[in-house]
Amino acid sequence: MSVSTAQRWAGRYRELGTAGMADRSSRPLACPRRTPTRTERRIIKVRLARRWGPARIAYLLGLVPSTVHRVLTRYGLARLRHVDRATGQPVRRYERATPGELVHVDIKKLGNIPDGGGHKIHGRQAGQRNSSAHRDPARRRKVGGRPNLGYSYLHNAVDDHSRLAYSEILPDETKETAVAFWQRAQTFFHASGITVERVLTDNGSCYRSLLWRDTLADAGITHKRTRPYRPQTNGKVERFNRTLLDEWAYARPYRTETERREAFPRWLHTYNHHRGHTALKGQPPASRVPNLSGQYS
Known part of the structure; x- marks a missing residue:
């Protein structure tokens, strides 16, 4: 270990004896750069009202996404995938006890898919050509001349x-x-x-x-x-x-x-x-x- 670490532990032992050897929290006594309480309240308000993720909240409030994420984690707000978008309440998950019950x-x-492949393989131009050549003749074209397969x-x-x-x-x-x-x-x-x-x-x-x-x-x-x-x-x-x-x-x-x-x-x-x-x-x-x-x- 470093000299400063050995000196610190030795000083604790001289002052408190065996009790001074217990682990202590590394949390600082003061945190002057912590996010202000007013900003935290704004973050929580936007989250509850709009149900946005950290990135969108950060862009709206002019903050860094990691800061917003840290605030949401600190107050134990659920992840968006655990929240019902319509009500904002935690999703209630259930499972039936036996097979066949539901x-x-x-x-x-x-x-x-048209013969020869669609636009996911060939791009829009070639995919459109394949679609036109192999469209279902029993179905009408519905939107702007596009083929209906x-x-x-x-x-x-x-x-x-x-x-x-x-x-x-x-x-x-x-x-x-x-x-x-x-x-x-x-x-x-x-x-x-x-x-x-x-x-x-x-x-x-x-x-x-x-x-x-x-x-x-x-x-x-x-x-x-x-x-x-x-x-x-x-x-x-x-x-x-x-x-x-x-x-x-x-x-x-x-x-x-x-x-x-x-x-x-x-x-x-x-x-x-x-x-x-x-x-x-x-x-x-x-x-x-x-x-x-x-x-x-």
Whole structure:
């Protein structure tokens, strides 16, 4: 150690004896350059009123982002991802106790890829040319002469407890298509040893239909819908949609829609059986469904 450190410890021992050898706080007695209380209050006020991050608050108040972050940390304000943007209150997270107690259902709409690849591979000019050459002739051009290639509709069902997912790429989102999808999804969950008790959807027209209501009622399943404009309530399947886009739909540059669809079943199998899920402590969804892993209990 340095001479000054040895001298300091020796001085403490001479003055206080053994008690002087205890560790002391390194916090300074005075902090003349600490952010003024008035500035701290302004930072907190902006955070609560507008729910901005440190960078935007810093630009508004003429401060350094690290200073704003330090103030927010000092007062224990939640991270923005833990805050409901609509109300400013901490997000209430929940998880059902058993598989099948609640299944989240939703539809994700994706634009089809033209043969040869779209603008993500070739740029706008070449991508537009491929789109024009391979557009769906049964669909009209809708916006400013742009080609309409049609859409794929991913119907998704995610178990709340295990995060086990069943998904299909279908041509539309009509009530007949949605009901047929759910019947296949229910068969999948049943084969996995899961008895579905309740289904949660948004307020899409197919989920408000009498056909959907009667199908679930005949199977003894309770149907719940989210409040309008509150997708957070159906957050588990919404998060699955985002994962699906990041890790499959836009994970690499596909050259045809067929190529992308052929990669989907393998990705879905990986998601259910091999991909670690952060909410499951790094384990895949199959680890919470004994029948899938062959471990009956």
